[in-house]
Amino acid sequence: MKLKNKEKIPKIIAVSKTFKMDHISPLVEYGHLDYGENKVQEAIEKWTDIKIKNYKINLHLIGKLQTNKVKFAVKIFDYIHSLDNEKLAKKISEEQEKQNKKPKIFIQINLGKEVQKSGIVEENLLDFYKFTKDLNLNVIGLMCIPPFEEDSSQYFSKMSELNKIINLKELSMGMSSDYLNALEYNSTYLRIGSNIFGQRS
Numbered sequence: 001m002k003l004k005n006k007e008k009i010p011k012i013i014a015v016s017k018t019f020k021m022d023h024i025s026p027l028v029e030y031g032h033l034d035y036g037e038n039k040v041q042e043a044i045e046k047w048t049d050i051k052i053k054n055y056k057i058n059l060h061l062i063g064k065l066q067t068n069k070v071k072f073a074v075k076i077f078d079y080i081h082s083l084d085n086e087k088l089a090k091k092i093s094e095e096q097e098k099q100n101k102k103p104k105i106f107i108q109i110n111l112g113k114e115v116q117k118s119g120i121v122e123e124n125l126l127d128f129y130k131f132t133k134d135l136n137l138n139v140i141g142l143m144c145i146p147p148f149e150e151d152s153s154q155y156f157s158k159m160s161e162l163n164k165i166i167n168l169k170e171l172s173m174g175m176s177s178d179y180l181n182a183l184e185y186n187s188t189y190l191r192i193g194s195n196i197f198g199q200r201s
């Protein structure tokens, strides 16, 4: 695949959720710097010590964040990919003030308008983005998880279009099964788990 030269080289987030550190550490030792986890508690247990030793490691929260865990999430995560409501935005804003640490944030978009899925519906994106600006959040991009069992290309294409309205730098999209599609639509952060670490049990 050829990337047009105006495009940035995408980053790969190695999604290490559910895997034990002895399975992950060869990649850490190799020097890979970006890792994704979907649970705050699991991330604290696995990554606290390693992050002290390897201060360049970036931890990405790719799963749903409950407001009562924001305090811990802001502490350990460098990126939050799942901002999807005002209450959560307010809480992150409070916490980043208190800790003097500003995570980089993605607004999660619910493109399929699936009721069970997290995310802002596209019609509300502009208002929500303004809201996050007023709270001084460091929103750097948009994130999506397309509905399963559907061709994700149409969703990635929509994300790319949607981002033209607000012009953020980053797009977090593409997983093991569809990252090549995501690259065609200017994804800048691929979240790849099983292709790197093997099947999760």
Ligand SMILES: *Cc1c(COP(=O)(O)O)cnc(C)c1O
Residues within 6 Å of the ligand: 015, 017, 038, 062, 063, 145, 174, 175, 176, 177, 191, 192, 193, 194, 195
């Ligand atoms: C688990 C997960 C991934 C990685 O999935 P793979 O199919 O193993 O690559 C990516 N994004 C999110 C939000 C996930 O929860």
